[in-house]
Amino acid sequence: MKWLLIILTSIGLSGCNSTHTTTADTKQKVDVTSLFNHSLFTLKPVQTEAEIFALPESEQQAAISFFGKYADANMRDDQVLGRFLDAKLDNFSYDGETLTATEATLNRAGNCISLAVLTQAYANVLGIKTSYAKVDSYPMFRKHEKFIITSSHFKTKLFANRATEGGENEQQTLIKGTVVDYFPDQDSVFSGNAQYEDLVAKFYTNLAVSALLEADYDLSYSLLSAALKYAPRDAEAINTAALLHKHVGDINSAKQIYGYAFNNHLTSTNLLLNYLNYVPKDQTVLKNMIQTELDRSPASPFDTLSLASSYIEQQRYKKAKKLIEPLLLNYHYLPEVYVELGKIAYLEQRYQTASEYFEQAVNKSREQYKKDLYIAKQKMLNHLLVRNEDIK
Structure with a gap:
């Protein structure tokens, strides 16, 4: 390419x-x-x-x-x-x-x-x-x-x-x-x-x-x-450090790193979503605090879509739609907005609506590999629509 x-x-x-002053030489x-x-x-x-x-x-x-x-x-x-x-x-x-x-x-x-x-x-x-x-x-x-x-x-x-x-x-x-x-x-x-x-x-x-x-x-x-x-203070570097400790088997250090980041406001949507997975279900107060921070943390529409995607995985479609739909006002040019709404419609078995969302995604995409993927998804949905008509 x-x-x-x-x-x-x-x-x-x-x-x-x-001027370029190196953070390595300053007090952290x-x-x-x-x-x-x-x-x-x-x-x-x-x-x-x-x-x-x-x-x-x-x-x-x-x-x-x-x-x-x-x-x-x-x-x-x-x-x-x-x-x-x-x-x-x-x-x-x-x-x-x-x-x-x-x-x-x-x-x-x-x-x-x-x-x-x-x-x-x-x-x-x-x-x-x-x-x-x-x-x-x-x-x-x-x-x-x-x-x-x-x-x-x-x-x-x-x-x-x-x-x-x-x-x-x-x-x-x-x-x-x-x-x-x-x-x-x-x-x-x-x-x-x-x-x-x-x-x-x-x-x-x-x-x-x-x-x-x-x-x-x-x-x-x-x-x-x-x-x-x-x-x-780079949240993504911190997030990667926590994942590194997890993958060498030190879950406790991973939790401590996430906790330190959370307490010192060194967070991103990715970091908070990962941290949430480490908190036991019975620690509802902490879970709610992280969730509250998540709901107000998105710094970009892509952060919002990542958060909405986590709700889709939990089958909380109404919550996901509530996050995504406002993006149609200011970020209607982003194909991913329509893709996530299309996923929800598909999971709710609203295949015609899902197909229409993916058609919008195709029209909004500027990158060919995305167009190809969305066209394939739309063809699959159209096939489902035809099959459902045949069953009727």
Whole structure:
């Protein structure tokens, strides 16, 4: 699959310059790793921050040379880098792997985090400041044995060089920039701002999940330890850490990690849903507290759909519909909204309604693999409708 890349010029508001300060060097107010059962694992070496963003000398010179061609052009530095990336990433392929900047350039492949890392690496060489936007998507959940894997990606904003905007001493509130989105055609929504430290943490967490799936528990532990130094409040890294302890047989530590996250407000919908599974049925007060937090926790429509999906599994269809139907107002363009309503209609044996929902999902989808899946579901439903008519 070719990369889908879009470069947009944007203007944002800011009161001060942003710089990259590493969370690893600052005092942390929370420390989930203090609850890790370190005796179960052996620390393995992982990529350093410098290694993640290092570029071969040839790539550094290519970027510098490209910039030299536009030295006298009426273009901002961020626009030049955007043009460079547009040309550079044209033949990159998506392979799902999280790679360092050097690995991505050598393989001409990687996933969205790899592309964000590569973009940051070029920005480092050229002295361009960056920030990020986290974008959530609701793909067909990819199951791997006992795991369900979801995904999110980052958009990168390259900030314009302020010196070109009126002098170093001038106080500026308008900051021009270029937004780089690697998957503009993907069904996704903005879910929050992110910084450099979040990107580093996401790199480590992605690799930790891959190691967990391969049952390389020591490597997963080592990568999660690194991730939480950069983003100690990252709910998905914490959730993965709890799952790691569960899969090495330490259920008690998993519970403690979930409890710590819950008590310190380090939660996400995924984390809360998993925590709920660890609480005994007789602990109704705690269960109700988690459920209350779940009901108000969704940060994006995809979180709402995940929560609704948990209600569907419990056959609480009315509750699920109550969550999903309001999404039709502001997120009517997301096919997954219609898919979940279609599932409910199917389970309630309202096959005609279910078929209509899946038809809507097909029409709303921008990704072909989703269209193909929804068309197959609709054909199955139409077959049921015909069979029921024949029985009558």
